Amino acid sequence: MITLEVRTHQREELLDITSEIEQLVSENGICEGQVTLFVPHTTAALTINENADPDVKRDILYKLERSFPRSDGYHHAEGNSDAHIKASLFGFSETVLVHNGSLLLGQWQAIYFCEFDGPRPRKLAVKISPDVES
Amino acid sequence: MITLEVRTHQREELLDITSEIEQLVSENGICEGQVTLFVPHTTAALTINENADPDVKRDILYKLERSFPRSDGYHHAEGNSDAHIKASLFGFSETVLVHNGSLLLGQWQAIYFCEFDGPRPRKLAVKISPDVES
Amino acid sequence: MITLEVRTHQREELLDITSEIEQLVSENGICEGQVTLFVPHTTAALTINENADPDVKRDILYKLERSFPRSDGYHHAEGNSDAHIKASLFGFSETVLVHNGSLLLGQWQAIYFCEFDGPRPRKLAVKISPDVES
Numbered sequence: 001m002i003t004l005e006v007r008t009h010q011r012e013e014l015l016d017i018t019s020e021i022e023q024l025v026s027e028n029g030i031c032e033g034q035v036t037l038f039v040p041h042t043t044a045a046l047t048i049n050e051n052a053d054p055d056v057k058r059d060i061l062y063k064l065e066r067s068f069p070r071s072d073g074y075h076h077a078e079g080n081s082d083a084h085i086k087a088s089l090f091g092f093s094e095t096v097l098v099h100n101g102s103l104l105l106g107q108w109q110a111i112y113f114c115e116f117d118g119p120r121p122r123k124l125a126v127k128i129s130p131d132v133e134s
Numbered sequence: 135m136i137t138l139e140v141r142t143h144q145r146e147e148l149l150d151i152t153s154e155i156e157q158l159v160s161e162n163g164i165c166e167g168q169v170t171l172f173v174p175h176t177t178a179a180l181t182i183n184e185n186a187d188p189d190v191k192r193d194i195l196y197k198l199e200r201s202f203p204r205s206d207g208y209h210h211a212e213g214n215s216d217a218h219i220k221a222s223l224f225g226f227s228e229t230v231l232v233h234n235g236s237l238l239l240g241q242w243q244a245i246y247f248c249e250f251d252g253p254r255p256r257k258l259a260v261k262i263s264p265d266v267e268s
Numbered sequence: 269m270i271t272l273e274v275r276t277h278q279r280e281e282l283l284d285i286t287s288e289i290e291q292l293v294s295e296n297g298i299c300e301g302q303v304t305l306f307v308p309h310t311t312a313a314l315t316i317n318e319n320a321d322p323d324v325k326r327d328i329l330y331k332l333e334r335s336f337p338r339s340d341g342y343h344h345a346e347g348n349s350d351a352h353i354k355a356s357l358f359g360f361s362e363t364v365l366v367h368n369g370s371l372l373l374g375q376w377q378a379i380y381f382c383e384f385d386g387p388r389p390r391k392l393a394v395k396i397s398p399d400v401e402s
Contacts, residue, residue, distance in 0.1 A: 106308030174374030
C-alpha cells in the first residue's frame with residue numbers, strides 16, 4: 001500500500017493523477033492485475049473522465065456548483081456541506097485494471113483527484129494487486 | 135463471504151456501519167488486504183462520509199431530497215423512483231483497504247449504509263480479501 | 269481480462285448486461301470470487317438497479333435529463349457535457365461478488381451498461397478474479 005501526497009490549488013479542482021498512478025504501476029513491475037485507489041477524506045473524491053478538452057473539467061465543476069451550490073439551507077457549521085455531498089456522489093474509491101503492465105484506460109480517459117473543499121494537502125492510498133494463479 | 139443484517143428505522147437514513155465492519159475485519163485476522171461491501175437491493179446504497187457532526191448526514195439527505203424529490207413526474211407505480219435514482223448515484227458497492235489489521239479510513243470517515251426507501255430489514259454482503267504473495 | 273462489445277441504440281439507454289456477465293462467470297468455472305467491470309469511455313457508465321418494471325429505467329433517465337439537461341451553459345464544443353457529468357455521477361466501474369458459481373445479486377438487481385451519448389459501439393472490460401487460499 002502506497003500513500004501519495006496530492007497538493008490541490010483551488011477550492012474545487014479536478015487534478016489529473018494518471019501519470020503518477022501509471023508510474024507506480026510501472027515501478028511495481030505488475031503485468032496483470034488491478035489498482036485500487038482510495039481517498040481518505042470526506043470532501044475530496046475520485047473520478048475518471050476526458051483528458052483532452054479542459055472544458056470538460058470546467059463543465060463538470062460548473063454544473064456541480066449549479067446543482068449543489070455552496071449555500072442551500074445547510075446546517076453543518078463548517079459551510080462545506082456541498083463538498084461532502086459532491087464527494088459522496090463521485091465516490092471515494094476507484095478500481096482500474098492493469099493489462100500488459102499498463103493501466104487499462106480508454107483513449108480519452110484520465111484519472112482525476114477531485115478537490116471540493118481546497119486548497120489543501122491531501123493523501124491518496126494506492127494498492128496494486130497482481131493477479132494470482134487460481 | 136459474510137451477510138450482515140441491517141435494520142433501518144426511517145424512510146431515508148445514513149446508518150454508520152463502520153464498527154460492524156471493523157469487527158468483522160478483526161475477527162477474520164486479516165493483516166493486509168481489502169474489504170468489498172455490496173448492497174443487494176435497488177433502493178439502498180453505500181457511501182463514506184463524515185463521522186463527527188451529525189449535521190453532515192442531515193445535509194446530505196436534505197439536499198438529495200431537494201434535488202431528487204419523491205414526486206417528480208415519475209411513471210414507476212411503487213412511488214419510490216427517487217430512491218432508485220439516489221441509490222444509483224451513491225452506488226451499491228464500496229471497497230475499503232485493510233492495513234495493519236484495521237480499515238484504512240481517514241480520521242473523519244465512517245462507512246454508511248444508505249437507506250432511501252425504508253424502514254426495512256436489509257442485507258449487506260461483506261467480502262474480506264487478504265493479500266496474497268504474488 | 270475479457271472485452272465485451274456492447275451496441276447501444278439510443279442517445280441515452282440503460283442496457284441490461286446481467287446475462288452476458290453471468291454467462292462469462294459460468295464459462296470461467298469460478299466458484300467464489302468477484303467480477304470487476306470497467307467502462308473505457310467517458311460518456312458511458314455502469315450501474316445496478318431494478319430488473320422488473322421498465323419504468324424504473326425510464327424514470328432514472330428522465331430525472332437525470334431534468335437535473336442535468338443537454339444544454340446548460342456548457343463550454344465543451346462537442347455538446348455532450350451532460351453525458352460526461354452523468355457518467356462521473358454513476359461511475360465507470362462496478363464490483364460484483366461471485367458466490368457458489370453465480371453473481372451475488374439481489375432478487376431485483378440487474379447490471380446496466382449506461383449509455384449517455386449514443387448510439388455507438390462500446391466496449392466493456394470484464395475481469396473475473398477467483399478467491400485464493402490465503
